[in-house]
Amino acid sequence: MACQKFLTPADEPGTRTAAVGRRARPSDLAALVELDRTCFGRRAWSVRAWREAVTALGWMTVVIERDGAIAAASVLIPGLPRACLASIAVAPEWRRRGLGHTLVRDAIARARAASARWLALEVDRANRGAVGLYRQEGFAVSRRFWEDGRWRQEMLRRLGGVREV
Secondary structure (H helix, E strand, O other): OOOOOOOOHHHOOOOOOOOEEEEOOHHHHHHHHHHHHHHHHHHOOOHHHHHHHHHOOOOEEEEEEEOOEEEEEEEEEOOOOEEEEEEEEEOHHHOOOOHHHHHHHHHHHHHHHOOOOEEEEEEEOOOHHHHHHHHHOOOEEEEEEEEOOEEEEEEEEEOOOOOOO
C-alpha cells in the first residue's frame, strides 16, 4: 500500500491539536524503540520487533511528529477478515491531545482499505484511558484473559456492514 495521508485532528471538528502523520521509516527505529520503552517499560518490543514493524511488507507503522520528534506511533497488521492494531503508543507529554484518537481512526481507515471486516487489539484492563479511547472509537470487549501477571482484554470493532460492535 502506498503512503497515504489521513485526517489530522485539525481536520476534525472539535479536536484539540494538529498532528502530522506519516509512515515510519527505518531512520525512525531508535525513536520508536525509545517511545515504546517509555510507554511500556519491560513489556516494550525489542529492536528486532520494531525493525520488522517498520520494514515488513504489509505492516503499516504510522508516526505522528510534534516539535521535531516522534510523539506517537501505531502498528497495524492487516489481515482478512481481521486486522490487528498491534501497538499504539503516545508519549506521556503528548497524551490527552487527540493523538491516540487520530492513530486509532487511521488504523480503522487503513484496515478498511485493506478489506478487513474487523479490527482487533489487546489492552490491559487496568489501562482505563486506553480502554475508554477504544470504546469511544467503537470497540467492544470480546474476551478477557490473564497474561504476564495482569488481566488483559481483547477488543474488536466491526469495520463494515450495517451494525457496528
